[in-house]
Structure formats: structure tokens, C-alpha cells
Amino acid sequence: MNDTLPRIGFGTWKLKNDPDTTFIVEEAIRAGYALIDTASSYQNEQAIGNAIARCDRSKIIVSGKLWNDDREDVAEACDRTIRNLKCEYLDVYLMHWPASKAVHDDWEKINLSVWRQMEELVYSGKVRYIGVSNFKVNQLESLMASCRIRPFVNQIEHHPGFNQQDIVEYCKTNNIIVQAWSPFRSGRSLKKKEVISVAGKYGRTPAQIILKWCIQDGIIPIVKSTSPDRMRSNLDLDFELSEEDMVFMNSLPYLGSSGLDSETLTLFG
Numbered sequence: 001m002n003d004t005l006p007r008i009g010f011g012t013w014k015l016k017n018d019p020d021t022t023f024i025v026e027e028a029i030r031a032g033y034a035l036i037d038t039a040s041s042y043q044n045e046q047a048i049g050n051a052i053a054r055c056d057r058s059k060i061i062v063s064g065k066l067w068n069d070d071r072e073d074v075a076e077a078c079d080r081t082i083r084n085l086k087c088e089y090l091d092v093y094l095m096h097w098p099a100s101k102a103v104h105d106d107w108e109k110i111n112l113s114v115w116r117q118m119e120e121l122v123y124s125g126k127v128r129y130i131g132v133s134n135f136k137v138n139q140l141e142s143l144m145a146s147c148r149i150r151p152f153v154n155q156i157e158h159h160p161g162f163n164q165q166d167i168v169e170y171c172k173t174n175n176i177i178v179q180a181w182s183p184f185r186s187g188r189s190l191k192k193k194e195v196i197s198v199a200g201k202y203g204r205t206p207a208q209i210i211l212k213w214c215i216q217d218g219i220i221p222i223v224k225s226t227s228p229d230r231m232r233s234n235l236d237l238d239f240e241l242s243e244e245d246m247v248f249m250n251s252l253p254y255l256g257s258s259g260l261d262s263e264t265l266t267l268f269g
Contacts, residue, residue: 004129005061005177007215008235009035011224017044024226025051029060031231037222039065039096040077045084053086063092065133066118068268071110074117078126093118093127094155098139098262100269108142119149129153134262137170144174155179158219159189160210161255172218180214183221185256194252198245205233212237213249
């Protein structure tokens with residue numbers, strides 16, 4: 001795993017834009033999270049910015065995402081996010097979704113146009129690293145064929161029984177960091193008997209098993225909790241899964257997913 005990013009990140013999806021969220025993010029930073037992940041579409045950047053402003057910015061990796069409605073003016077969208085998050089720059093900025101071929105015949109052209117604008121953010125110093133989210137292999141290949149700056153990160157849905165191994169392997173081969181959104185599948189994965197059985201072997205929680213599985217496979221999980229105790233528990237990963245259990249976790253059959261396929265999306269493609 002690239003040493004630039006912490007091995008685990010704190011996610012903020014579904015947190016409201018209110019003082020409670022500011023408190024939650026502050027608690028996460030106090031617990032030891034050094035990567036805060038958000039997106040303009042979450043509509044909570046101001047609350048997160050209030051938390052970041054009260055912390056040592058130099059010790060926090062701040063990651064934002066560009067929403068599809070802002071593809072025409074990426075610089076303005078990035079400036080707005082920087083203002084909201086009360087940062088002078090972003091450490092990481094991701095294209096939240098690729099253009100869907102189900103909506104756009106010229107999806108490749110759209111993605112490259114957005115990427116060109118994101119590259120300019122790096123050249124101007126507004127962003128340190130740029131990446132993508134929800135990109136499949138063919139979408140990455142199309143972008144990589146013409147990019148000047150290669151994607152630093154690809155954040156994808158990744159959890160037990162839905163590890164998208166083809167994307168993971170492509171990213172590893174091309175030195176693209178993989179981040180996992182929804183590693184617990186909104187809590188559903190924590191109730192799977194397969195995960196519970198592995199947790200019992202180690203005397204650990206199902207959450208700790210899933211997070212360790214991701215990390216040992218070189219993937220950065222993005223995890224969210226509003227409980228300070230669970231925040232700390234999710235960072236208590238001082239153990240190793242056996243090779244046998246890693247193979248077991250990676251070989252689980254399909255156990256469900258969000259169903260959001262970036263090639264067939266029509267809702268916000």
C-alpha cells in the first residue's frame with residue numbers, strides 16, 4: 001500500500017450538515033483517524049470543515065469528490081469544496097462517478113474532459129492527488145490511455161462476497177490505490193455467518209475482521225461510526241489473518257451489493 005495515505009479512512013456519507021457531524025468528525029480525529037473522506041453530494045462539507053478547522057490540518061488527509069453536475073466547471077466545484085471544508089487545498093480529489101455509457105454515447109470523451117480539468121487542479125496546487133471512484137476496468141483503461149497524471153486512487157464498493165477482484169487486480173498492477181466504500185455494506189456484512197465464523201476464531205468483532213481483510217489485501221477501507229467506542233474498536237487491528245482465512249474471505253460467493261453499476265446507471269450517470 002502506498003505510504004502516502006493512512007491504512008484506514010473515516011467516511012461521512014449520510015452524516016448531516018449540523019453540529020452533531022462536526023462533533024462526530026472531531027471524535028474520529030481524536031480516536032486516531034487521519035483520513036477524512038467526504039463528497040459534495042453528501043451535502044455536509046461545512047460541518048466537516050468546522051471539525052477540520054479545529055484540528056491540526058497538517059496531520060489530516062482530506063479527501064473530497066466531484067459530483068456529476070459539476071463536470072463542466074471542475075475548478076469552481078473544487079474551489080467550493082475547499083471553501084466549505086475550510087482548507088487551503090485538498091489532499092485528494094476524486095471523480096465521484098464516471099459518465100455512464102447507458103446515458104452518454106460519448107462517455108469516454110466526457111471522462112477525459114473532466115480528468116483534464118482535474119489535472120489542472122494538481123498543476124495549480126489546489127489538489128495534491130487526483131483519483132476516481134466507481135471506475136471499472138474498461139473505464140480506467142480508457143482514461144489511462146490519454147491521461148497526463150495517472151489516477152492515484154480508485155474508490156469502489158468492496159465488501160465480503162463482493163470484492164470486485166478484477167478491478168482490484170487491475171489497480172494493483174497499475175499502482176492505483178484501492179479504497180473500499182461500504183466495507184460493512186451498511187452493517188449487513190457484519191451479520192453474515194461466514195464473517196462471524198472467522199471473527200470467532202480470532203476473538204474479534206466481525207467489523208475488525210472485515211477491516212483487517214481489506215488492509216492485508218492492500219485496500220484502504222472507508223468506515224463510518226457515530227460511536228466513539230466503535231471508532232476506537234475499528235482501529236484496534238493489531239492482529240493478522242492467516243493466509244487460509246484471507247483466501248476464504250476473498251473466495252466468498254456473492255453475498256449482495258448496492259446494485260450500482262457505473263456502466264448501466266441512468267439516475268445520475
